[in-house]
Amino acid sequence: MTSSQRDNALEIRGVSVAFGKNLALDDVSLAVEPGERLAVIGTSGAGKSTLFRAITRDVGVSGEIRFGDRRIHTLSKRELREVRGSVGKIHQAYNLVPQLPAGVNAALGDVVNMGKLRTLHTFLAGPNTALAKTVEAAMERVGLAGMSSAKTSNLSGGQQQRVAVARLLVQRPGLILADEPFAAVDPVTTERVFDALLELNKDGASLLISLHDVELAKRFPRVVALKEGSVVYDGSPEHLTNEKLNDIYDGDMEARPKGKEPEEPGPDNFSGPDITRLKGQDGISAH
Amino acid sequence: MASPPTKYEGRIGGAVPRFSWGSSLAILIVVGLAGWSYYGTEFDIVDLLTNTEPATRFVSEMFPPDFSTATLQATGQGVLETFHMSFLGALIGAVVAFPLAALGTRGVDTVGASRTERVLRVVPYHVARFILNVFRSVPDILWALVFVVALGLGPFPGTLALAVHSAGVLGKLYSETLEAVPSRPVEALASTGADGFQSFLFGMLPQGMSNFTSLTLYMWECNIRSATILGFVGAGGIGQQILISMNLFDYSKVATLVGATVVVVLVVDRFSAAVRKRITD
Ligand SMILES: Nc1ncnc2c1ncn2[C@@H]1O[C@H](COP(=O)(O)OP(=O)(O)OP(=O)(O)O)[C@@H](O)[C@H]1O
Ligand SMILES: [Mg+2]
Numbered sequence: 174m175t176s177s178q179r180d181n182a183l184e185i186r187g188v189s190v191a192f193g194k195n196l197a198l199d200d201v202s203l204a205v206e207p208g209e210r211l212a213v214i215g216t217s218g219a220g221k222s223t224l225f226r227a228i229t230r231d232v233g234v235s236g237e238i239r240f241g242d243r244r245i246h247t248l249s250k251r252e253l254r255e256v257r258g259s260v261g262k263i264h265q266a267y268n269l270v271p272q273l274p275a276g277v278n279a280a281l282g283d284v285v286n287m288g289k290l291r292t293l294h295t296f297l298a299g300p301n302t303a304l305a306k307t308v309e310a311a312m313e314r315v316g317l318a319g320m321s322s323a324k325t326s327n328l329s330g331g332q333q334q335r336v337a338v339a340r341l342l343v344q345r346p347g348l349i350l351a352d353e354p355f356a357a358v359d360p361v362t363t364e365r366v367f368d369a370l371l372e373l374n375k376d377g378a379s380l381l382i383s384l385h386d387v388e389l390a391k392r393f394p395r396v397v398a399l400k401e402g403s404v405v406y407d408g409s410p411e412h413l414t415n416e417k418l419n420d421i422y423d424g425d426m427e428a429r430p431k432g433k434e435p436e437e438p439g440p441d442n443f444s445g446p447d448i449t450r451l452k453g454q455d456g457i458s459a460h
Numbered sequence: 461m462a463s464p465p466t467k468y469e470g471r472i473g474g475a476v477p478r479f480s481w482g483s484s485l486a487i488l489i490v491v492g493l494a495g496w497s498y499y500g501t502e503f504d505i506v507d508l509l510t511n512t513e514p515a516t517r518f519v520s521e522m523f524p525p526d527f528s529t530a531t532l533q534a535t536g537q538g539v540l541e542t543f544h545m546s547f548l549g550a551l552i553g554a555v556v557a558f559p560l561a562a563l564g565t566r567g568v569d570t571v572g573a574s575r576t577e578r579v580l581r582v583v584p585y586h587v588a589r590f591i592l593n594v595f596r597s598v599p600d601i602l603w604a605l606v607f608v609v610a611l612g613l614g615p616f617p618g619t620l621a622l623a624v625h626s627a628g629v630l631g632k633l634y635s636e637t638l639e640a641v642p643s644r645p646v647e648a649l650a651s652t653g654a655d656g657f658q659s660f661l662f663g664m665l666p667q668g669m670s671n672f673t674s675l676t677l678y679m680w681e682c683n684i685r686s687a688t689i690l691g692f693v694g695a696g697g698i699g700q701q702i703l704i705s706m707n708l709f710d711y712s713k714v715a716t717l718v719g720a721t722v723v724v725v726l727v728v729d730r731f732s733a734a735v736r737k738r739i740t741d
Contacts, residue, residue, distance in 0.1 A: 270666050289657070
């Protein structure tokens with residue numbers, strides 16, 4: 174990232190999102206420097222997904238979100254598409270088109286650069302040579318070499334999540350929003366996806382990732398905690414004491430930080446990626 | 461609807477609703493309508509069971525069916541014409557329905573769209589829906605009458621009638637399919653920067669494709685049934701032959717024609733059902 178470096182600064186100022194009477198985000202302010210990486214934690218329903226959706230204007234907000242010098246919620250449609258093209262998203266439920274070949278799903282990372290003609294060409298005949306090369310390289314990076322023409326729905330969940338990462342690699346976004354990317358994948362895939370995301374971050378992309386696994390979140394230099402729509406912690410993980418964690422997670426017994434109560438049996442002590450909580454895969458809150 | 465808590469009677473009841481004024485009224489209305497229609501249609505079960513002479517004569521004169529070369533030739537021709545009409549009707553219908561369905565489907569991404577943008581988007585939507593409604597709500601036999609008056613007798617006006625009606629039905633079913641497609645992948649595309657056209661092409665279309673195909677095949681099934689009666693108003697197909705033979709009291713020829721129709725309808729039904737099953741599995 175060179176000249177566009179400053180364009181990737183994200184600033185969220187006094188943002189609130191209401192669904193009817195329910196305030197999903199309540200006066201949230203957050204500044205993310207270009208190239209920074211931070212983890213967002215919080216109970217189910219705290220507003221993590223809503224925050225990510227607000228950044229790409231998938232929901233309306235009050236307050237202001239700036240990406241570089243552009244105010245997201247006042248952009249024209251065309252400008253918004255440009256911004257979205259430089260924001261990469263990855264979700265817990267893959268969100269690929271199941272009927273398309275895996276390689277086409279990955280190639281769609283470049284969708285914002287396709288004119289009408291190239292769009293049609295890609296639709297009918299697949300990505301052109303240059304894009305196909307990029308896609309193949311990306312698929313190889315995530316360990317799916319030679320799988321580009323496989324039908325996406327035939328891939329396993331973990332493989333699909335890696336296709337989603339390949340799409341990011343094709344897109345080369347300046348900002349990555351990863352919403353519980355490990356909620357439905359195995360530990361090996363988690364590490365793999367994690368590495369790929371860190372590598373993109375090293376190349377200059379800012380990385381915002383929402384996590385249910387506090388131990389994993391502590392591997393980030395900055396942790397932001399949401400509770401009932403408000404930021405209740407923003408800082409380095411060292412200062413994230415047990416009391417603070419208990420406060421963040423109180424009222425949601427399911428989601429207590431893992432490894433903190435060794436006396437408690439059951440899946441909560443599982444210290445790997447949290448595959449026990451697939452909540453939200455069915456409901457509105459999965460975004 | 462805050463009704464006062466009713467006294468618990470210690471019974472839960474089965475799946476059939478228990479007595480209520482609402483349900484008794486509904487039953488009364490159904491019985492009333494049935495009686496009224498009974499008189500309105502001069503429905504006479506006694507007549508049907510006692511006055512059997514014309515029916516038996518009709519049936520007995522149908523047998524043995526006429527298997528003469530001329531009749532077989534006419535039957536083959538009629539069957540083939542019916543087949544052609546139904547197939548082309550469904551195909552043209554699908555081609556016309558598709559763009560109208562695409563326009564008549566609500567898009568996903570309207571957050572932050574300005575008022576004018578929304579209005580601009582709503583106009584083609586309502587125009588497309590309106591056209592589809594007109595196409596669909598006029599039955600194909602009426603369309604056939606219209607086209608026969610405009611273009612003269614023959615299979616061409618019949619095919620057009622089927623095409624127009626099919627376009628209306630398919631257009632509605634297509635756009636319902638598009639609206640029911642899982643929205644997450646489409647939203648994911650939009651938030652990667654895809655425009656409406658790209659989201660449609662890569663998000664909605666692939667997810668709706670197998671349904672489109674099976675709906676179109678189903679339309680063809682329906683068309684082959686319709687095509688057999690369009691001949692009654694002079695719009696081609698085997699119906700025309702059936703009508704002529706009826707008027708000539710040539711019941712054994714009618715038997716052959718009707719038998720052939722049943723066979724063709726069954727064959728197309730089976731074929732289309734088998735293909736549809738393969739597609740959706
Ligand atoms: N489209 C919507 N309509 C109505 N309410 C919504 C919608 N999306 C989210 N909400 C509500 O907003 C609140 C925050 O939801 P959000 O999905 O942001 O939580 P989350 O932190 O991502 O939770 P999870 O960890 O379960 O994914 C919840 O109360 C949720 O019910
Ligand atoms: Mg969420």
